[in-house]
């Protein structure tokens with residue numbers, strides 16, 4: 001059973017503020033990639049899409065003299081750590097099951113290793129799907145963070161994705177509601 005939908009997440013002011021900062025178009029595209037990959041790697045589509053949608057919610061703005069300072073960002077960024085905590089708090093507030101909220105938070109924490117000292121991360125299938133969904137939508141120079149999408153279109157796309165997730169998770173319920 002799904003406790004929180006993608007559209008509920010989209011409508012929350014915290015998402016509007018922080019996911020928009022890192023790029024709503026990127027977040028929606030990643031959620032779609034995660035849905036497709038969740039089928040291929042047999043992971044829960046509800047968890048994968050929510051983690052992918054929220055994976056960049058922890059971004060901070062690294063501006064110097066009105067311009068994005070990539071070196072400053074590279075050196076000081078902790079967006080995965082921040083995002084993991086922020087997404088967890090948001091999900092719990094919206095009534096998410098604590099076990100699900102923890103799994104999503106972990107997938108967000110591990111979607112990139114850019115903030116870690118050199119090492120090797122062993123990802124579980126859900127974490128792997130979320131990391132892949134992100135890299136599939138990345139553009140050189142971080143351009144994916146600036147791609148635009150209207151609120152209306154983003155909301156419509158998330159409603160459509162919610163329906164697809166529901167039809168996979170509760171096929172019987174969907175039949176009755178049609």
Ligand SMILES: [Fe+2]
Nearest residue numbers: 026055056134
């Ligand atoms: Fe991303």
